Amino acid sequence: MPRPRSDDKRAAIIAAATRIIAAQGLGAATAAIAKEAGVSNGSLFTYFDTKADLLNQLYLELKGEMGAAALGGLPAVDARTQMLHMWSRWMDWATANPLKRRTLAQLQVSDEITASTHESANRTMTGIGEILERSRANGPMRDAPAALVFTLSNALAEATIDYIIGDPDRADEHKQSGFEALWRMIG
Amino acid sequence: MPRPRSDDKRAAIIAAATRIIAAQGLGAATAAIAKEAGVSNGSLFTYFDTKADLLNQLYLELKGEMGAAALGGLPAVDARTQMLHMWSRWMDWATANPLKRRTLAQLQVSDEITASTHESANRTMTGIGEILERSRANGPMRDAPAALVFTLSNALAEATIDYIIGDPDRADEHKQSGFEALWRMIG
Amino acid sequence: MPRPRSDDKRAAIIAAATRIIAAQGLGAATAAIAKEAGVSNGSLFTYFDTKADLLNQLYLELKGEMGAAALGGLPAVDARTQMLHMWSRWMDWATANPLKRRTLAQLQVSDEITASTHESANRTMTGIGEILERSRANGPMRDAPAALVFTLSNALAEATIDYIIGDPDRADEHKQSGFEALWRMIG
Amino acid sequence: MPRPRSDDKRAAIIAAATRIIAAQGLGAATAAIAKEAGVSNGSLFTYFDTKADLLNQLYLELKGEMGAAALGGLPAVDARTQMLHMWSRWMDWATANPLKRRTLAQLQVSDEITASTHESANRTMTGIGEILERSRANGPMRDAPAALVFTLSNALAEATIDYIIGDPDRADEHKQSGFEALWRMIG
DNA sequence: AATGAATGAGAGTTCATTCAT
DNA sequence: CATGAATGAACTCTCATTCAT
Structure with missing residues (x-):
């Protein structure tokens, strides 16, 4: 190479x-x-090689960075606390990096991003998936497909971020509300 | 003439x-x-007048159609049943009209769609918002901002639809899972 | 027809x-x-029939009107006085009808105006030509081609008009200067 | 590189x-x-950058070339001889470069040419203006506004050129007639 | 005759990509 | 390898003219 x-x-x-x-x-x-x-x-x-190539690599980079931010400094504790930790860091990264977040959101829905890029982006999210798995292991969604749980949780996170960006003064409050909603859903 | x-x-x-x-x-x-x-x-x-005009009108049309589909034939019953009815019709519309849904999703994130178009699209969603309000009136999110609840619920719906489109054979099952997740979150 | x-x-x-x-x-x-x-x-x-046709007819109309304005109320006197009269009315028409004058100026140089249109416009200017002929009959340009004298005189008139339009407050003064220049040239 | x-x-x-x-x-x-x-x-x-930019630059180029042609090889003699020299070279350039002259004439009246372009084109004509000033210093237009004299003289030159182009066989003759007309006007 | 919707050939300009230097 | 000039297909939008009503 x-x-x-x-x-x-x-x-x-x-x-x-x-x-x-x-x-x-x-x-x-x-x-x-x-x-x-x-x-x-x-x-x-x-x-x-091409603009599409740039976009795909950019997507991988940003998504990877976001995932790493979410997973950094993860404490070895119970699932709920881990989840909250991750959730919190995720929101923090997004509010601290609005440009990256904004660009990532655009790439997410672009059809320039190939299936294989999406796939390998998801692979870097394995760590997040694992926490999610532990979190829902005894909860109401224990029998739902993992991918569905992942999709729904992710959607909740993204929506919460969007909301926070629109009302940043009460970020902590919304962050908390969002997390509790998540936990009710899966915990 | x-x-x-x-x-x-x-x-x-x-x-x-x-x-x-x-x-x-x-x-x-x-x-x-x-x-x-x-x-x-x-x-x-x-x-x-312009391509942007076409896009804006198309957005209004599709979003309006989707909202009307969701609210059609609403029974005068308890909030949960109403919500389930709406949820179900929403998913059905999306699975029955994958092209419309796909295009609508693109328009939703486009910056060709003006703030005023978004606003008037949202106004057609008032009916949905009302059901949501009744649904959460006694639930855990009763004190959260209405807009946050709306945003989160919408995200859940969209995510469920996406998931269903990816695995249409088990649509009913996923539809049900999604709804229950929603209800746990707000009901 | x-x-x-x-x-x-x-x-x-x-x-x-x-x-x-x-x-x-x-x-x-x-x-x-x-x-x-x-x-x-x-x-x-x-x-x-076509846009070009409209333009050609418009040209004829405007040029005709301008010529008629110049020749109106012509006194039966000596050549110089007649010429001054005509010159004066020409300038007056142009300053009183700036839009017509402006449009006429554009048409004059357009290549949409056919040779035959130009020709017939010139034919309506015969009256002006005659005064010009009398004016130069004993002057220094008595032996120059009539068309050259016409062209030069016309250019002087147009230039004087342009100048007046740019400084309308001293219109009478410039009108006079222009005329004297013309008369020195041909009279 | x-x-x-x-x-x-x-x-x-x-x-x-x-x-x-x-x-x-x-x-x-x-x-x-x-x-x-x-x-x-x-x-x-x-x-x-744009078509208009091309047109403006073209105008500057052509007008500059014309001015330079007119002023080339100017002898250090009396005003009349200088003026005649300039007049002659101007006509010669125009007859030798009919395409340039034709295009220049179109640009002159186009509203794509900005005021600032006109201004800087005129600045390159300063040399011509100076000769004109010397020429009229003791003549009948000595008290008229310089700009009016310039405008009228220019109109005479352009008209003479047009006439010459229409009857190129007798170019020298017409050139001479035009000059004498000019000199009577201002000299 | 009058209307204005329909047509489709351009118009100027942009841009991903290539390639001479 | 770096540069930015060169390329030409593609884009949105305009407009003189035609034609169904």
Whole structure:
């Protein structure tokens, strides 16, 4: 796998794409992204084969970062506390990184993101899935398909984040409400 | 008397847009939509001022149809039964109209849809909001902001629909699971 | 020559075209002209075969009106006084009808105006030509080609008008200066 | 090092625009100009931001060239001889470059040309204005506004050129007539 | 005759991608 | 490998003209 030399440049493009897409949407020109990254438009294509490729890698990166943020510093305690910890960090990451969150939301629904990218993004979420599994092990959804539980929980999290972004002053309160709703659902 | 402006033609364009956007995304060319509608590309612009206008009207139409579908034939009974009825019809509409649902999902996150369009779309959802209010009146979220409850419930519904579309054979089962999750959350 | 019935409507279109072209230039849409005339866009084409036809007829009309204005009330006196009279009325018409003058100026240089239209417009200017001929009969340009004298005189008049429009407060003064320049040239 | 932006290509586009506009008017398609220049239609826009930009730059170029032609090789002699020299070179340039002259005439009256472009074009004409000032210093228009004198003289020149183009066989004769008319007016 | 909806050929401009330097 | 000029297909929207009513 011959990779181009500078990881810095790759990272700069990824970061620039995050910013530009947050501002302009997925229709943003690759030239605009390259410029924001301080790189020539031609160079962008030595790091990413196509625009779609860039988008897919960006998605992986952002989703991975979000997952890692959620799982960081996980205490070895009971499921509910772990879940709350994760939930809390997830919301915190989203409010602290509104641009990343915004871009990620756009990518999530784009049809430029391939099935295989979605799949491998989900694979990085395994840790989250495991906590979810432990959380619902004795709850009312214990017999539902794991993927359904995951989908519903994720939807709740995203909706809570959206709501918090619209009313950031009461973030903690909404974060708590959302978590309790989740726990009622699965716990 | 000139040829009168034809409601059929307007409807044909709306329908064509639904199909084409479901297949190609919001980037679909107006010419492709016009062709699918059996209309010249110029004609599209006598029915809709701009592409954005078409998108906004399409959004209103689809969202309105979805809301009407959800609320149709509502029995005058207790909140839970009403909610279940609505939930069920909502899922049914979505599974019966996958293209409309797909296009609606794209429009929902597009930034071509203006704030005022979103607002007036939401106004058509008032009926749904009322049922939700009755449903949570005595439940654990009775003190949460109405908008948060609405957001979370909506997210659950959308997620359930997505899941059902991915595994349509067990639609009824998932529909039921989703509803119970919702009810635990708010009921 | 089957002419459509309403002369009023024809006149309304001509008048509307004058206004719209003065404001928007020759690229103005026929639909805009029709609307300004209070007529349907289709109707415009029963009075004028094509846009070019409208433009040509408009040119003839405006040029004719301008010529008539210049020649009106011509006193039967010596050449210089006649010339001054004409010059004065010409300038007056132009300052009193800035829209017509503006549109006429645009048409004059348009390549939509055919050679034959130019020719017949010039034919309506015969009266002016005659005064010019008498004016230069004993002057320094007595042996120059009539058409050259005409062209130069016309250019002087147009330039004087342009200048007056740019500084209308001293119109009379500039009108006088221009005339004297003309007379020195040919008289 | 990328392919440097080529002055040749810019010049080719300017030259092509001159030819195409002379033939087809200002409505000529940018694609036609690009093709005539042997360049892709996209490339035109790397040299000129918009069609209007191209037109403005073309105007500046042509007017500048015309002014330079008129002022070239100016002898240090009396005003009349200088004026005649300039007049003669001006006419010669116009007859030798009918396409440029034709295109310039169109641009002169176009409303795509901005006020600021007109202004800076006029600034390149300062040399001509100075000769004009010297020429009229003791003549009958010595007290008229400089701008009026300039306007009238220019109109005479343009009209003479037009006339010459229509009867090129007797160019020298007409050139002379025009000059004498001018000199009577201001000298 | 009048209306205005219908048509479809362009128009200017953008942009992902390629490639000469 | 980096650069940015070059490419040309594609896009939305306009408009003179036609034609069903």
